[in-house]
Amino acid sequence: MNDTRIAIQLGDREIILIGTAHVSRESIDEVTRTIREESPGQVCVELDAGRYASISQNDSWEKLNIAKVFKEGKGFLLMANLVLSGFQRRMGDELGVKPGEEMKAALETANELGIPHGLCDREIQITLRRAWARCGLWSKCKLLASLISSAFTTEKMSEEEIENLKNHNELEGMMDELSSYLPKVKETLIDERDRYLAAKIWSSGIEAKTEKGLKQIAVVGAGHIKGIKSHLEKIFANEESADVSALEIIPPPGFLSKAAGWLIPLIIVALIAVGFIQAGAGVSLSMLLRWVLWNGSLAALGTLLALGHPLSILVSFVGAPIATINPFIGVGIFSGITEATMRKPRVGDAENIAEDVGSLRGIYHNRITRALLVFFLSSIGGMIGNFISIPSLAGLLAK
Known part of the structure; x- marks a missing residue:
């Protein structure tokens, strides 16, 4: 099986999932090449509106009101977001690739070819707040420690190591490690988003579908491919609902x-x-x-x-x-x-x-x-x- 590309036939709809590493030059090339070759009826990308604005608008950070962030109680969320994006950017700088560049390339290629496209990910603030709310005190301490250590790490990754992140066996090992260290975080960041992404990919395709069916291309992180495939098959078989509004609610504190x-x-x-x-x-x-x-x-x-x-x-x-x-x-x-x-x-x-x-x-x-x-x-x-x-x-x- 190709670890970075899976084609799923669900009735008269074909969905091609392209798994990427977010700072991979090869992923950019594969995404643009596949869209041009397949000429799909729709393209979906693993982005929410906020992250799309941050990678497409040079002035997105200039609109940040830091005092308002503190007043709204979002200081820790902004810190976590900055640490995660900073870690990705450090890896991308070593390879001359900006984080999320493959998602941006997918949308630009779709625009160039006149192909309808959409954003299919959950808002990052909701994901982080759900992850934080589901953690106990000990898990929160471990999560903070992980974020702090990643903020100041000097570890470098080669281009080959980053490309290996798309490999099935490498991903399984990373998911198992995250699951054992922070199970609730893994459930929110990976498992929940697998279902959310699958539902949004499916729902967005309904509007673009024609009498002849539909071919979709969904560009997602390689770690989500297996889960998205499973959830898409369950939605098609009516074993699971495409309504994921419950996954956008922040759990109240116990x-x-x-x-x-x-x-x-x-x-x-x-x-x-x-x-x-x-x-x-x-x-x-x-x-x-x-x-x-x-x-x-x-x-x-x-x-x-x-x-x-x-x-x-x-x-x-x-x-x-x-x-x-x-x-x-x-x-x-x-x-x-x-x-x-x-x-x-x-x-x-x-x-x-x-x-x-x-x-x-x-x-x-x-x-x-x-x-x-x-x-x-x-x-x-x-x-x-x-x-x-x-x-x-x-x-x-x-x-």
């Missing part, structure tokens, strides 16, 4: 997740209250001061490590205790907005963000990514401060 947000502040307040009852106002005031110092100082230290503005450091110190008592907000929102306000992103920051995210020096130099770093490190610092303060407060009670 009871434990909601309770966890209140647990830390409740423990801290309870310890200080017990200190007041047992030992009086002096001890409870000492406990309150100790908690504020641990929580605020480590949040401020995180901002300092991010080389944040002096006012951002002060805001982190003052804002951390307030954010702890109110789980609906985080200190990173305060410090991130302050950083973005005091050091407003420049046009060059937006233009170079994709390149800057690929190195530690670039992240610190770029005002957008540095604001994100302030947001992230102040949040982590405040969180660590809370965990440390609890045994510290308990120790005062024991004296």
Whole structure:
């Protein structure tokens, strides 16, 4: 079997799946060649509107309002998106290929030949939010660790290694590894999207279908080919619905997740209250001061490590205790907005963000990514401060 190209005959519809590596020159050539040779009635690509805009519009990052991102609670999502795109870009730079170039080439070829085309992937923000919502605390920690390590990795891949990513055996090994390390993430990033992509490919073909049937070409990541084929066959056999609207809903947090947000502040307040009852106002005031110092100082230290503005450091110190008592907000929102306000992103920051995210020096130099770093490190610092303060407060009670 050709690992990068599968033709499926489903009644009077033929669907040709082309599996690509997103930074592969060979994938670009194969996609354009196949579209020209097959002259399909429709072309689908594994892109959503947002990602298509980012690879086709040079000014897409210039429209980013970083302060608005923080206010809407999307700081972590933007960080994850930047890290993933930065990792792909680093691999592509070594080969002179931009990430997603094969998808762009497919759409450009379809436009040139007058072939109807469509985007068949789920919005990246929904995918990331669903993946995050389905992770437990331990899985979230592992996911964050993986993202951080991939952001600063210096590992390089040869062109041959990247082309091997399309090989069936290589993919099986990678999927098995991801499944064992982060099963919920694998389900959301791969399994769910296999079904989503298959349903959108099928549905978009219904409108383009003629009396003589339809030949479709779908350009997708090689890791999705096997799953998409299986789901297309199930949809054709009426064993599965083509309605995947349920996969666009963000799962609400469970009871434990909601309770966890209140647990830390409740423990801290309870310890200080017990200190007041047992030992009086002096001890409870000492406990309150100790908690504020641990929580605020480590949040401020995180901002300092991010080389944040002096006012951002002060805001982190003052804002951390307030954010702890109110789980609906985080200190990173305060410090991130302050950083973005005091050091407003420049046009060059937006233009170079994709390149800057690929190195530690670039992240610190770029005002957008540095604001994100302030947001992230102040949040982590405040969180660590809370965990440390609890045994510290308990120790005062024991004296």
